Amino acid sequence: KLQKQICQVVLDHFEKQYTAELGDAWSRVRDVLTSPWCWQHAVLLNRFSPSPGLESSLAGQGYHPAFPAALPYLPAAFRCYSRAAPGRFPAQKHQPGRLKEYYLLNAASLLPVLALEVKDGERVLDLCAAPGGKSVAVLQCACPGYFHCNEYDDLRSRWLEQTIESFIPDPVINLITVSKLDGRQIGDLQPEFYDKVLVDAPCSNDRSWLFSADPQRAVLRLMQRKELSCLQFQLLRSAVEALRPGGSLVYSTCTLSRAENSDVINLILSSCSNVVPVDISGMARGVSQEFTFLSGMQQHELLVLPEKGRAWGPMYVAKLKKVSSS
Numbered sequence: 001k002l003q004k005q006i007c008q009v010v011l012d013h014f015e016k017q018y019t020a021e022l023g024d025a026w027s028r029v030r031d032v033l034t035s036p037w038c039w040q041h042a043v044l045l046n047r048f049s050p051s052p053g054l055e056s057s058l059a060g061q062g063y064h065p066a067f068p069a070a071l072p073y074l075p076a077a078f079r080c081y082s083r084a085a086p087g088r089f090p091a092q093k094h095q096p097g098r099l100k101e102y103y104l105l106n107a108a109s110l111l112p113v114l115a116l117e118v119k120d121g122e123r124v125l126d127l128c129a130a131p132g133g134k135s136v137a138v139l140q141c142a143c144p145g146y147f148h149c150n151e152y153d154d155l156r157s158r159w160l161e162q163t164i165e166s167f168i169p170d171p172v173i174n175l176i177t178v179s180k181l182d183g184r185q186i187g188d189l190q191p192e193f194y195d196k197v198l199v200d201a202p203c204s205n206d207r208s209w210l211f212s213a214d215p216q217r218a219v220l221r222l223m224q225r226k227e228l229s230c231l232q233f234q235l236l237r238s239a240v241e242a243l244r245p246g247g248s249l250v251y252s253t254c255t256l257s258r259a260e261n262s263d264v265i266n267l268i269l270s271s272c273s274n275v276v277p278v279d280i281s282g283m284a285r286g287v288s289q290e291f292t293f294l295s296g297m298q299q300h301e302l303l304v305l306p307e308k309g310r311a312w313g314p315m316y317v318a319k320l321k322k323v324s325s326s
């Protein structure tokens, strides 16, 4: 495989911003983000396609359960394995008519799903769903009564459909609706309809931006970075509209950028009087063996910092609850 090249202009930009925002922690995070050979992958098992021998094979290769059973929310059917050593379990190819047995992913990307605490029968919206890793993970946790997976981008929406086909069998797939809407409109289209909404927002994606192949495009993206916060705020506002009173939402990104994380959440909290923060510190404490978090965050949010041997993240997660009608 071609060696990944670091995009210097992005690294310089991050160096300035994240030294200011994260202090000393940034240099440890930078060492991981710029060393793809030490990146880890977790293996999320597909409960709809159990594979005899897979768990013992994972154990034989040094994998262990990534999440402790004592978490505030960890359904028995949700099984995910990780190991401290870098490297990748072999990926499974898409084969029409055959379900895949597992999904490879960054273990931190399961934290927003666990924070959402989906229960059987609930109406759930995954507002920005492609390629579908978190949609698949939601269905490992529970069987929603109605599951709406939305993705605005045409090509990525097809990818989402393929992921769902690869992991979800026939009776369950009928509970899922895939749409290609602008997520900002769903609040108006389906007001107060959902029990749970996941907003896994489009963001700077620090890990992949650092390896941008086209420096000119990277410069353009960096210049347009501020617009992302605006889009994220609008998506969140739509999610709040789409929630029934008493329902809750989880917001997540895979960037370290404060402007796309805490600032967006603070803006929603100050502009929507019917939304309150939900404490997720119990979950954070429960997984503190496997993940490193930025200290000094508020109880309704967490930021996973990649570290050697625990190279998960970046991942920001915040949880909010709608307490009354808009």
Ligand SMILES: C[S@@+](CC[C@H](N)C(=O)[O-])C[C@H]1O[C@@H](n2cnc3c(N)ncnc32)[C@H](O)[C@@H]1O
Pocket (backbone or CB within 6 Å): 109, 127, 128, 129, 130, 131, 132, 133, 134, 135, 150, 151, 152, 153, 156, 181, 182, 183, 184, 200, 201, 202, 203
């Ligand atoms: C971080 S990715 C989602 C990853 C996905 N949740 C997963 O776990 O596989 C964000 C997605 O939001 C989509 N997106 C961007 N703008 C959107 C919009 N206005 N409405 C809905 N989706 C949008 C992007 O195309 C991208 O696929």
